[in-house]
Amino acid sequence: MLAHDDHREIGRRLDLFHFQEEAAGMVFWHPRGYRTLRALESLIRRHAEADGFDEVRTPQLLRQPIWAASGHWQHFKQNMFVLEDGSAAIKPVSCPGHLEILRRRAPSYRDLPLRYSELGLVHRSEPSGTLHGLFRLRQFTQDDGHVFCDEPQMEAEVARFCRSLVRLYAALGFERVEVGFASRPDDRAGSDEVWDRAEQLLQQAAQRAGLQPAHVPKGGAFYGPKLEFALPDRLGRSWQCGTIQLDLVLPERFDVEFVSASGARERPLMLHRATLGSLERFLGILLEQHGGRLPAWLAPDQVVVLPTDAEVHDYAREIERELRSAGLRSLVDLREDSLSRRIALSHEHGVPHVVVVGKREREARRVSLRGGEGQRVLAVPEAVRSLLEACAPPL
Numbered sequence: 001m002l003a004h005d006d007h008r009e010i011g012r013r014l015d016l017f018h019f020q021e022e023a024a025g026m027v028f029w030h031p032r033g034y035r036t037l038r039a040l041e042s043l044i045r046r047h048a049e050a051d052g053f054d055e056v057r058t059p060q061l062l063r064q065p066i067w068a069a070s071g072h073w074q075h076f077k078q079n080m081f082v083l084e085d086g087s088a089a090i091k092p093v094s095c096p097g098h099l100e101i102l103r104r105r106a107p108s109y110r111d112l113p114l115r116y117s118e119l120g121l122v123h124r125s126e127p128s129g130t131l132h133g134l135f136r137l138r139q140f141t142q143d144d145g146h147v148f149c150d151e152p153q154m155e156a157e158v159a160r161f162c163r164s165l166v167r168l169y170a171a172l173g174f175e176r177v178e179v180g181f182a183s184r185p186d187d188r189a190g191s192d193e194v195w196d197r198a199e200q201l202l203q204q205a206a207q208r209a210g211l212q213p214a215h216v217p218k219g220g221a222f223y224g225p226k227l228e229f230a231l232p233d234r235l236g237r238s239w240q241c242g243t244i245q246l247d248l249v250l251p252e253r254f255d256v257e258f259v260s261a262s263g264a265r266e267r268p269l270m271l272h273r274a275t276l277g278s279l280e281r282f283l284g285i286l287l288e289q290h291g292g293r294l295p296a297w298l299a300p301d302q303v304v305v306l307p308t309d310a311e312v313h314d315y316a317r318e319i320e321r322e323l324r325s326a327g328l329r330s331l332v333d334l335r336e337d338s339l340s341r342r343i344a345l346s347h348e349h350g351v352p353h354v355v356v357v358g359k360r361e362r363e364a365r366r367v368s369l370r371g372g373e374g375q376r377v378l379a380v381p382e383a384v385r386s387l388l389e390a391c392a393p394p395l
Contacts, residue, residue: 007284008133010292014350016300017134025131025138027280032300035329037141039298040279041119043393044143047275050395051164053117053145058097060121063088069253070096071189075222079124094120094144095272099254102148102268107258112268113149113157119279120144134284141279147271148256151201154269158205158227158244161273165229165242168275171394173289178230178238179211182219189222190249199225201269202246221272223249233289241282245272296352297393303330304346305367308339308358315362319355319380326384328391343370353387 002009011017016033019026029037045055067073067089072080081090091097098116107114122142130136147157169177181203184195202225206213213227220226229242247270257265276282286294296302303323307316316332323330333342339356346354356368367383369376371390378386 005288005291006133007135007287010287011134014292014300016287019133024128025126025136027134027137027139035300036294036298037279037283039393040276040283041141043297043395044119044276044279046393047164047168047395048117048143048145051115051160053115056098056101056116056118058094058101058118058120059091060123061088061090062096066096066100070099070250071222071253072096075187075189079126081123081125090123091120092122092124094118094122094142095146095250095270096254098144098146099250099256099270103254103256107148109150109258109260109266112258113147113153114268115145115147117143117145134278134280134287137278137280140281142277143275143279145273145275147273148251148258148268149271150258150260150266151269154201154246154271155205155208157271158202158246159209161244161271162206162209162211162227165275168395169229169231169242172286173295174231176232178232179206179213180216180219180228180230181206181213182216182221182226182228184220184225185218185222187222188220189253190224194248195225198246198248202227205246221245221247223247224272226272231285233285235288239281239285241277242275243273243277246270247272293350293352295394296391299350299352299391300329301331301349301351302328302391303353303355303387304342304351305330305332305355305357306339306342306346307332307334308356310334312357312359312362316357319357319367322380322384323355323387326388328384328387353390355383355387 015030017030018028064087080092120142123139126136126138149157166177183199206227224245224247226243226245228240230238230240232238251267251270258268260266305316305320307313313334320330320332335342343354353371356370361367366377366379369378369383
C-alpha cells in the first residue's frame, strides 16, 4: 500500500494518471493530469523563449548511422530501444537532431550563439526493477536545449544559464540549489587532450559564474563534463534536475562549422542544457512537495463554480463559460450535495479557488469568491481579473 503523500497515490486520488504493466515505465495521462503537464510545459517554453532559444522539433526514430556518429551506439546503446534488425533506434536524447539542423544552416560567426530548444519525447530502456512512478520512466518529456557558440562566448553562456536556472527554481519554490561538477567517466568519447580542455573551460566558466561546485568524479556524459544542479525537497531528498554540459566531441563528429570573421571555417563549442530534466519527474517532485495541493497556476482545475440550488444552474454555467473564455481552467459542480460538502470535495481535489453563486448574486450579476483572501462578493469582470492574477504563472 502506498503512503498518502506518495505521488503515485496522489495521482490516483486526484485522477491525474495511472500506470499498467502493458506499458511499464510509461504514463497514461488522464485529462486532469495532462492539463497540469501542459501547464508545466507552457512555463518551460516561455522560460526558454525569454532566454533566447528557438524551439525546434526533431524525429523520434533515427537510423543507426546517426547514432554511430553521435557515439550513442557505442556508449549508450544498452539504454536505447533499437529495432530488431538494428537499422534504427528511438531517440533517448535530442542532441543529434539539433546538430543535423545546425549542419544545414552553415552559420556565420555573426549568428552565434545559436540556441535550440525542444520538449523532446524520449525513450530509454531502463531495467524494470528501477522503474518508480514518475520518478523513473522509460518514456518522458525532456526539456533539451543546445547552445552553439565560439570559445569567447562560452563562459557568458554558462553564467547566463546558471542565473536563469536559479531564478526558475526560486519561482517554483526551491530556494536552495546544490551544484556539482561531474568529470570524465571511464566510458567516454574523445581524447584525453579534448577532455582536459573541456574540463578546464567548464571549471573556469563555473568559477566566473560564482559557483563552487562539489566534485562528482566520473559523473560526466560520455561526450563531455557537466555542471549538475540538485534541489533538496521538504522530505530531505535531493533531486538532480538541471545540467549544462560542455561538448567538444559531437561538433567534430557531425562536422559542424561556422565561418569566422577571417573567413576560415571553425568548429563551434556545444553546450547541452536542461532546466528540469524530465518534466514528468519534476511534476512528481512537486506533487509530493505540495502534498497534492499544487499552486494555482499549475492546478488541474483552478476554479470551481458552485450554485447554491438548482434555480441558478444556468447562471453557474454562464459564469463558468466566462472563466473558461478568460483562460482559466474551470468547472461547474451541479451535484445535489450540500454546498459545504461540495466545497470540501473541491479542496480535497486540489482546486484552489471556489466561486459560489445564488439568487442574490444572479440578480446583482455578481459572484461570491472564496479563496486565499477569504470571502469576497465581486462583479463578474472584477472576479475574473482577480482570479487571473491569482492563477498567473510565476514567470
